[in-house]
Amino acid sequence: MFAAIAHPEQDVLKSLEMAAPTNAFASRAYGAYLATQNGVPYVFEYNEGASKISFLGILREGRLHKRLEIPSAPNCAPSHGVWEALQQWARKEWLTEINLLTFGSWLSTMPALGPLSHIKTRREYVLDLRPEQPFVKMRKGHKTNLSKARRAGLVLRRSASVDDCIEHAKLIDASMSRRLERGEDVTTGANMRPLLSLLETGAGVLFQALYEDQVVASNLFLLAPEGAYNHTQGANDLGFEHGAAQFVLAEAMQALRDEGRWCFNFGGTDQFGSGLEKFKTGFSKTTEVIELQAGTFGVRHRYLSALRRLIA
Amino acid sequence: MTIINALKSFYHAQNLPKRLKNEIRQDHKGLPQRDHSLEQAVDAAMQWMARAQDCSLTHDGGVSRDFSFINGWASSYPETTGYIIPTFLKYAEGYHQDDFRERARKMLDWMVKIQLPGGGFQGGKVDSTPVVPVTFNTGQILIGLADGVRHFGDEYLPAMRDAADWLAQSLDEDGCWRKHPTPFAANGEKAYETHVSWGLFEAARVVPDAGYAEAGQKNVDWALTKQAANGWFADCCLDQPDAPLTHTLGYVLRGILEGYRLTKRDDYLAAAIKLADALLAQLKDDGYLAGRWYADWTPAVDWVCLTGSVQVAYCWFYLYELTGEARYFDAGVKANSYVRRTQKMEGDLDERGGIKGAFPVDGDYGIYQYLNWAPKFFADSHMKEIELRKAQG
Known part of the structure; x- marks a missing residue:
């Protein structure tokens, strides 16, 4: 029926x-x-x-x-x-x-x-966060960036505010521009309206990396009772320099796991073999690639x- | 490299539409001899803007950003639709054109609809990304919202207050706006954001005790630190701070004058006169004013930024009202006349009454386009000239 x-x-x-x-x-x-x-x-x-x-x-x-x-x-x-x-x-x-x-x-x-x-x-790329050590054989570059971020004193913030949503949209744009400059095929633009609706309805939440009180990287995660989906992300040049993109994801995954959200989806791409794919699969060898x-x-x-x- | 660039330009020129090639050829012959009355010029410019509203690709009540010889009509442009509103309302009242009042209302309703949470407005065309609030665009729309409240009542007051509050609260301690720059211009501080302060001054006239005037003054005070002894402004361009456009110099000048209109502060008037006089010294007898200026007032280009010329013309008229000095009136008349002679009164409806970004049309401001804000400032400066001539009897 x-x-x-x-x-x-x-x-x-x-x-x-x-x-x-x-x-x-x-x-x-x-x-x-x-x-x-x-x-x-x-x-x-x-x-x-x-x-x-x-x-x-x-x-x-x-x-x-x-x-x-x-x-x-x-x-x-x-x-x-x-x-x-x-x-x-x-x-x-x-x-x-x-x-x-x-x-x-x-x-x-x-x-x-x-x-x-x-x-x-x-x-899409899915990681099971239930094992005690969910990050298995993390890529060297990711490890280096995480160390850089921690040394630089980056701080993680969770938010759903309008102002932070504006920062999020700006950082998506900064990342898109950087990818365009690298010659990647980028067509999506950042629009704060649907992003804010996701936050206001509770469908999503922002995790942001702060460097000296400035937002340098931001991810919006959609939430399910037992899972989370990496909806959009962005980082500015300063964040890029300090490994903030890796920092937000790694720290947010820990926080989401603590809330019982064990099934973590890094989001998808249609550019196989790209830097983006390497970034998403680089946190753990156990990341499952979904065709x-x-x-x-x-x-x-x-x-x-x-x-x-x-x-x- | 020069040969390659020349070959590239030649190849590019061969592929332009025939209509555009004709326009370039015509413009390079020099300024047309034709002229028409001030009233005819205003009517034609207003009709072109009404057509731009009707022809917007997004059909939303906003005004199409431009008519391009290459791409035709564009989608609506929030920033300039905002400050076109007062021009429509003035024309409706002063020239008994009721339908322009309704057109202004449509623009206002659209502005309210697209206002972002928090009070700001996006930059770029309505379908551009990123959609994030931008200081400059919000300030320009605020000018329209404040006029909307004056003409239609409190219906537009919440939107006006949200925009004004957002601007006042996002101003840095030193008076510069840095938090929400436009993604569509070069990075850096912008002295021409005194034109944003003008929005705050208009809001202060509607709601006097909300701190809007103070915020606007703080920004104008900051902008004055960018003025050189010869009147020129540093950091006063969209993309080339070492050689600002007449357009952005027109913005900074108008913002300072509006600051004076509200506060009667002598230092504002002195700064405005310094810039206005420097520009006046560069004005040729036929009304030609170059489109960009180096710091020593050497022209940086040979084309005219038509929008900038009529923006400055308006300011000269305003200074004439303030000081009674005929040289300002004469300068405004000359600049208006130059731009008016580029306005077509016949031919294709998409062009008739419109004002191009630059003269000649391949000048590097709004290249190959009729811009929607050019006839706006053109109509403003012409309505002002008509008003002054009437007052003179």
């Missing part, structure tokens, strides 16, 4: 969260965050016998499009009934597109949800969909 629940209540979100306690894109707070964004938040539920699949989505409508975005696709085989049910619902609702994303997901093979207009292969796919599927022609909505 398939159910699409628009504007889900707390009990629906709670049940979603309990089903995936390590996934920060399935938390109650993340559901609350989606409700602050332009669009209608949904929880989709699919029951087959005793098993229940549930996941979040947001429906966005424009003049010509009606697009469903699923931030964290459920990890179901392409033959699983949930996909057919989702496709049927999408056709019934006259959607133009389904954007199936795989943040915090384990979906490695795209299901057939219609004509595929775009597909992306990507990776993922994300894709966009066509459902109904946008003109037909728009015409139907016009008539309705």
